[in-house]
Ligand SMILES: NC(=O)C1=CN([C@@H]2O[C@H](COP(=O)(O)OP(=O)(O)OC[C@H]3O[C@@H](n4cnc5c(N)ncnc54)[C@H](O)[C@@H]3O)[C@@H](O)[C@H]2O)C=CC1
């Protein structure tokens with residue numbers, strides 16, 4: 001049974017994500033932490049007749065929210081408004097993530113940490129640097145959540161191919177997403193080239209790639225100033241957490257269908273091989289990983305050998321942007337003393 005803490009639990013993502021976690025039979029203790037409403041939401045959730053407990057914690061109680069927690073999920077931070085890039089969130093969210101990571105290092109140093117807050121490409125390096133500076137970084141336990149890109153890559157493919165002919169389930173093995181989590185760093189790659197050829201033949205490939213890369217903008221625009229994706233993100237965050245929880249409870253390798261997540265490559269088996277194959281020194285990248293006991297145990301790199309020419313070009317565009325995003329996070333973290 002697992003104790004899970006949500007940092008930023010009262011937000012647009014935090015609330016539905018907490019609900020999904022409360023419904024999960026593998027969660028025994030759910031802790032909600034936010035600047036506001038955490039006690040209220042926890043009391044609300046605690047009336048649901050599932051086996052887990054739900055407790056709320058305010059800012060003075062963060063140590064209790066984290067103590068003994070095995071999984072910490074972070075959707076704390078401001079979301080975009082129309083006209084903003086994810087990078088525009090950096091100034092505010094970097095400080096929030098840095099201060100929360102300091103608390104995690106102190107009160108839950110062994111927890112797995114899932115970073116949802118944006119910009120993921122820069123905030124995961126902050127979590128890394130902050131933990132590393134106090135000797136508490138464990139490479140397999142820090143993951144940036146890019147699952148929404150993968151979910152979109154399936155949905156938008158069905159949108160093109162037609163819902164009557166193709167179920168989303170059938171297409172889940174056709175395409176995945178690697179790279180980072182913003183604009184041109186988001187790279188859909190076809191694991192089944194038949195679908196790539198189909199999009200190329202029907203001249204829909206470019207618009208498909210663009211939609212996967214900028215899918216977040218569709219929601220920001222439609223919400224018209226009230227924020228960005230929350231419900232689909234809660235589902236995406238929960239889907240990733242569920243996969244992690246499943247691996248935590250299996251003694252063997254279990255469900256080992258790799259799922260992409262944004263990780264620190266040099267610290268993980270397969271990470272350096274991936275850097276070599278991509279011919280890059282970029283240290284953080286979202287690639288399919290194997291999870292065991294709730295930890296990333298290997299980064300996949302075979303997929304690089306199968307990239308088509310279009311995908312190779314997308315990766316070449318992604319890497320320098322990603323490198324800058326990562327540098328920005330690392331320098332902020334090194335220069336900021338809280
Ligand atoms: N990784 C991804 O694919 C996605 C990431 N996001 C990102 O997730 C973040 C949250 O989005 P929303 O839930 O829509 O925002 P929101 O504004 O609705 O909620 C954020 C919550 O964080 C809380 N918060 C702020 N500072 C805090 C702190 N120091 N400690 C604890 N809680 C704190 C706020 O009180 C609020 O309840 C944004 O940065 C957004 O860009 C959003 C969608 C997808």
Ligand SMILES: O=C([O-])CC(=O)C(=O)O
Nearest residue numbers: 080118148216217228229
């Ligand atoms: O677009 C945003 O700002 C939120 C996000 O990361 C997404 O929906 O992919």
